[in-house]
Amino acid sequence: MKEENSTAVITAKTDGLKLVIGFLIFPEQDQIDFTGPFEVLSRLPEVSTHVISKTTDPVRDIKGLILTPEMTIADSPLLDVLVVSGGLGQQNLMDDHEVLSLIRNQFDSGRYLFSVCTGALLCGAAGILKGRKATTHWAAWDLLKYYGADALKSRFVVDGNYISSAGITAGIDGALALAAILSGEEVAKEIQLDMEYDPAPPFDSGTPDKASRVTVDEFYRQYGINKESRLSDAEQYAERHGILIK
């Protein structure tokens, strides 16, 4: 398996029988940050999945898709894995004590924490990225250093019990790597075959290195104010945690 760091800690299953996996969802997230890893991890043998949010009210993703949680954070059991989505709505949670505590407690317990896209910034706000290898969406990648992370330009990164993936669709790749850690490579390969995950995009425009200048410029034109808002958050966190930006 190709990964940055294979020193993952294999933790005991929380209930001894099933893997218990929680997916944190929130308004204005990017839905496939959640549904991509769900597709992979829900196929693990002997797994139970929980869709978790601050309340059990349905939320809409950034493009309006209704996502329905079935458990509150307060009711969440011990989780073998917590999956943290990203997307623009992540910015509204950067000071949310309940969400940040959930993330920090998961990480501190030694069980797996998996961030997708800018879910990594929530992990940063929770204070766990300092000195840790991490990645995130390419457009937010330069913010990781404000949270003290050792930022890597990888599709996904495994550093101990923290796994992070790059933007949006990278959650599928990271989830397959995590599936192998949890249940072995053979299981992960069976899941890949079942999902017919043999990607063949019709274009080669998935990173700023590969996309044309015109395409990248158009991205930034639309990204606009979100870039400033995320930078402002990052600067505040760097100051709060005494992280020096070079």
Add this chain to the structure above:
Amino acid sequence: MKEENSTAVITAKTDGLKLVIGFLIFPEQDQIDFTGPFEVLSRLPEVSTHVISKTTDPVRDIKGLILTPEMTIADSPLLDVLVVSGGLGQQNLMDDHEVLSLIRNQFDSGRYLFSVCTGALLCGAAGILKGRKATTHWAAWDLLKYYGADALKSRFVVDGNYISSAGITAGIDGALALAAILSGEEVAKEIQLDMEYDPAPPFDSGTPDKASRVTVDEFYRQYGINKESRLSDAEQYAERHGILIK
């Protein structure tokens, strides 16, 4: 753009202003057949999306994820695109007059019909595959001939106003191709960059040709009875439509 057939018919937008895209969902479908294309197509400029089902009651996908429709088939407006998911629940709809009529009417209108995975079998049951190029999930691929299709082993196939993709995650690739047809290649490339869709699976096990024998055998062990049930449906349709299987 790499595609099998680029003779796609560009149809007029239904309301002259926005692209109107409907996603048909149903119980026990595979959720990413829907959420993958939604992720791509909801990013088109000037688009409105409708999540459509037989009723507006939430449904669960095959792994229990709650999906919430917001419109009934009966209330569905004219659609520029109808996206038809697959997954095991598709078998329960193979004789559903309302669903098959929705699919057939969409196709007959000349507007786009896009099937993902075994959504192609629903299109077959609706009688539109005869003489048409199509693909589906690799494990159901040999059933396409029972519906009279010219089956192609491609990630996605464009034949006039009918687009089909291979299994599950192939819906993302097919949706990008469809995005280019609807709004031009530059828009599709911007969406790909935004989604950071530069896939790098940690394993190379996404098709039966690439997977090991052990992995393929394990797939079939789990697929079991579904294979027989789908074959039985296919044989009935072949007989009903007078299609001779060679």
